Amino acid sequence: MLIDAAFQGLSWNLAHDVRELFAFHFMVNALLAGTAVAVMGGAVGWFMVLRRQAFAGHTLAMIAFPGAAGATLAGLPIAFGYFGACAAGALALAGVSGRHSRESAATGTVQAFALGLGFLFVGLYHGLLNGLQALLFGTFLGIDDGQVRTIVAVVVVALAALAVGARPLLFASVDADVARAAGVPVRLLSFSFLLLLGLAVAATSQITGALLVFALLVTPAATAHRLTSRPLVGLGLSVAIALVVTWLGLALAFFSVYPVGFYVTSLAFAPYVVARSLRR
Amino acid sequence: MSEAIRLEDAAAARGRHVIWEHVSLTVEQGEFVAVLGSNGAGKSTFLDVVLGLLPLHHGSARILGRAPGDANAEIGYLPQRHNFDASARIRGVDVVRLGLDGARWGVPLPGRPARARKERLREVIALVGAESYAERPIGALSGGEQQRLLIAQALVRRPRLLLLDEPLDSLDLTNQAGVAALVQRICRDEGVAVLLVAHDVNPILGYLDRVVYFAGGTAVAGTPAEVITSETLSRLYGAPVEVLRTGDGRLVVVGVPEPPFVHGSRHAH
Ligand SMILES: Nc1ncnc2c1ncn2[C@@H]1O[C@H](COP(=O)(O)OP(=O)(O)OP(=O)(O)O)[C@@H](O)[C@H]1O
Ligand SMILES: [Mg+2]
Numbered sequence: 223m224l225i226d227a228a229f230q231g232l233s234w235n236l237a238h239d240v241r242e243l244f245a246f247h248f249m250v251n252a253l254l255a256g257t258a259v260a261v262m263g264g265a266v267g268w269f270m271v272l273r274r275q276a277f278a279g280h281t282l283a284m285i286a287f288p289g290a291a292g293a294t295l296a297g298l299p300i301a302f303g304y305f306g307a308c309a310a311g312a313l314a315l316a317g318v319s320g321r322h323s324r325e326s327a328a329t330g331t332v333q334a335f336a337l338g339l340g341f342l343f344v345g346l347y348h349g350l351l352n353g354l355q356a357l358l359f360g361t362f363l364g365i366d367d368g369q370v371r372t373i374v375a376v377v378v379v380a381l382a383a384l385a386v387g388a389r390p391l392l393f394a395s396v397d398a399d400v401a402r403a404a405g406v407p408v409r410l411l412s413f414s415f416l417l418l419l420g421l422a423v424a425a426t427s428q429i430t431g432a433l434l435v436f437a438l439l440v441t442p443a444a445t446a447h448r449l450t451s452r453p454l455v456g457l458g459l460s461v462a463i464a465l466v467v468t469w470l471g472l473a474l475a476f477f478s479v480y481p482v483g484f485y486v487t488s489l490a491f492a493p494y495v496v497a498r499s500l501r502r
Numbered sequence: 503m504s505e506a507i508r509l510e511d512a513a514a515a516r517g518r519h520v521i522w523e524h525v526s527l528t529v530e531q532g533e534f535v536a537v538l539g540s541n542g543a544g545k546s547t548f549l550d551v552v553l554g555l556l557p558l559h560h561g562s563a564r565i566l567g568r569a570p571g572d573a574n575a576e577i578g579y580l581p582q583r584h585n586f587d588a589s590a591r592i593r594g595v596d597v598v599r600l601g602l603d604g605a606r607w608g609v610p611l612p613g614r615p616a617r618a619r620k621e622r623l624r625e626v627i628a629l630v631g632a633e634s635y636a637e638r639p640i641g642a643l644s645g646g647e648q649q650r651l652l653i654a655q656a657l658v659r660r661p662r663l664l665l666l667d668e669p670l671d672s673l674d675l676t677n678q679a680g681v682a683a684l685v686q687r688i689c690r691d692e693g694v695a696v697l698l699v700a701h702d703v704n705p706i707l708g709y710l711d712r713v714v715y716f717a718g719g720t721a722v723a724g725t726p727a728e729v730i731t732s733e734t735l736s737r738l739y740g741a742p743v744e745v746l747r748t749g750d751g752r753l754v755v756v757g758v759p760e761p762p763f764v765h766g767s768r769h770a771h
Binding site: 272385387388389390392393396397399400403405447448451453 | 577583590592
């Protein structure tokens, strides 16, 4: 049967299968990193959807790809490549967008350039050919201890910053003019948020791959926005969906022959479709 | 200290372009003031000056006894705007709440302050009569309903000065009258000074203490009877302008020259 072929590792005994999941060090790493990434992606994604900056998020994901490929080529830690490229990308986006936060033509130009650069690095480093698929579509195999530490540290710092700035950021996102008059530093916040988005993209890319970042960054958030208009409930829901999707996705990928990115995207897509059909 | 606003020989400029100059006026605490003038005359610019968002090019300004910008915590502001679009999925009550603590950093803690906050939100939403729709997403509300919630947002911190930039714009006549009466009630009951920017003075004419009229690169202030006259407006525009009173007491201004003016240098053809 197709199912049996796809899930060769599964014994269909839940307790046994869960124990199996945690038996491997690489899998514990993937679950740790995935949990951190899901919390951050769900929270930052909720603000990104509210601010309509999905295109900027997508562009940052395209920048993550040459970052990772470049780091591999230069023999640097891959997490360094992801975070470095996305932080630099956020600075560049803040630069090109200037006062208008939705300057899509300039953003698109940066995106195309980044993608081209990524393929150049992959071309230069022949041995990476195998890794190309992982860079684009995700993996849970190669997440080493250092990478987990970096991801968790970045996520903790980023979430703390988000918690401190959440209310002014919400104000600036909903009503920039009034927020500015009330003394909220709107431009500083919009810049800081881009940076935060860059970090979230960089962290998420390491699990889902650069092309499928949106599975954790947009889909859970968009689902939450459809289901509730209460900010706190929406944020919580977005994080919860991202978490469930990540855990299930990693578990399914572990027992089957298909890549983790596929499961995470499909699992995230399902509640979105349900939410859409519930409310129109 | 009872003066809400004092401008002395003030001039405002955007870049090198002087929008208006030689403006001197005072607004007393608790007054209802209309800010009138054609498109581009500098009404919104005036509010920017009051908020300290645009430094004066010349002259001096005191807002609630302080320098512009220093008293913003005591100012409620509703900018000139288009409505929230239909996809804005955040409740009306959340938008009102932003006016209360949206500028605060850090995580709000539960407890007494949280309960007081809830109570104040309920109170101000009742004040503008928005109880029945405050829990709905703001994008799904009508223009008039959104406007009432935004006025509630501007009021929620009990400001001493309320700046409303064209709050009656895009409302039907019934809603214009309703919102105008609401603002008058707030002004009277809470002793708040109100600056209300309007294109049509008639919905608020009966409530006004004073008028600030921007035209011809400057502004004059006074009671409606002093300012909205053929003589004053003709002098201000530098062209013959007539003020007519209709049978039902409405004022109609006719003959206003087309903008843009080269201020002060425009004469009758
Ligand atoms: N940010 C800006 N930069 C440069 N010029 C500006 C800016 N904002 C307004 N202006 C110019 O300043 C002048 C006054 O604008 P303002 O918005 O104050 O007019 P207004 O009286 O509020 O007009 P309206 O009735 O159309 O709202 C206009 O000529 C406008 O083009
Ligand atoms: Mg204006």
